[in-house]
Amino acid sequence: MRLQDQLFLQRESVLLDAARLLFRQQPWDRVTIAEVATQAGIGKGTVYKHFPSKEALYARLALDMSRANLADLRALHATQPPHLAMRQVIRRAFEQMLADPILAQLCQHCDRPAFQERLDAPCREQFLLLERDYIDFFGQLLHATFDDRVLCPADCQYLLWGVEACVNGVMARIASGGFEHWAEPIALGDYFDRVTDFIIAGLRGQAASLCALPANHE
The missing domain is CATH 1.10.10.60 (Homeodomain-like)
Structure with a gap:
């Protein structure tokens, strides 16, 4: 160079x-x-x-953080037994958000269509490629966790939507400062555990339902 x-x-x-x-x-x-x-x-x-703009700076920071997080999650998945991989990856994702909530909020901001429309085409393409990488990783994680299920790419995308909704909720809770102001507060670590249990139970139930559909086997 x-x-x-x-x-x-x-x-x-x-x-x-x-x-x-x-x-x-x-x-x-x-x-x-x-x-x-x-x-x-x-x-x-x-x-x-x-x-060239503040949006371009935001985008670069969000892309860098998301790529680093994905690399960490892939490494974690590679070292965990299949029956523990999903739990460890979800839990680690929550810890990453808690460790750097400001950049996590920035990533959420950069995920908005209105924001990405203001970026140049090469930058928008980087976000699309990163999204595909996350979807591919999630599919690998699902197949490793539920190896008795036959899930097509459309099934994986459907399940990812539910996980994304839960993750966005956790991100909003972190941004709000946790539960200290509640009458019966819960530590964020315990909250992460309960949400993780909820996500895995939902994935297991929905994966079973999808595999039971005749269209899934056509």
Whole structure:
């Protein structure tokens, strides 16, 4: 790699680190490109050579986090027995969100169609490819967990919708600060365990129902 290219990547990394730091210090949607440039010690005009808009910066951070999380989940799945894989992966996903709730909120924001419509075509394609990677991983996880079921890709997508709804609910609960203000509070760790049990029970029941449908075997 040319020295010029190395310097470009290094500068980009500094900008991303600066944005992550600022997002933890103040509302992320109010941070400006000028503030990111100042934090990174880089001229504002130079920032636009890497990220043409604040949306492009958001997208890059969301893509980086989602790819890193997917890599962690794949590694976890590879080291777990099939009967434990689903539970460990779901639980780990919740822990990842809790560890970095600000970036988790940013990822949720970047998943909105209205947001992605403002991105250029190559960036939108990266989100589509990442979504396919997650769907493929979820399908592998389902087949490993329910190896007595024959699930087609459409079945896996159907089941993923339910899991996504639960995950979004957990993300919203983390963003709200947990349950300390409730009359009968529950620790987030215990909450994660109960939601995980709920998801697995739902997946098991729905997978059995789908496999019982004649159309599934045509």
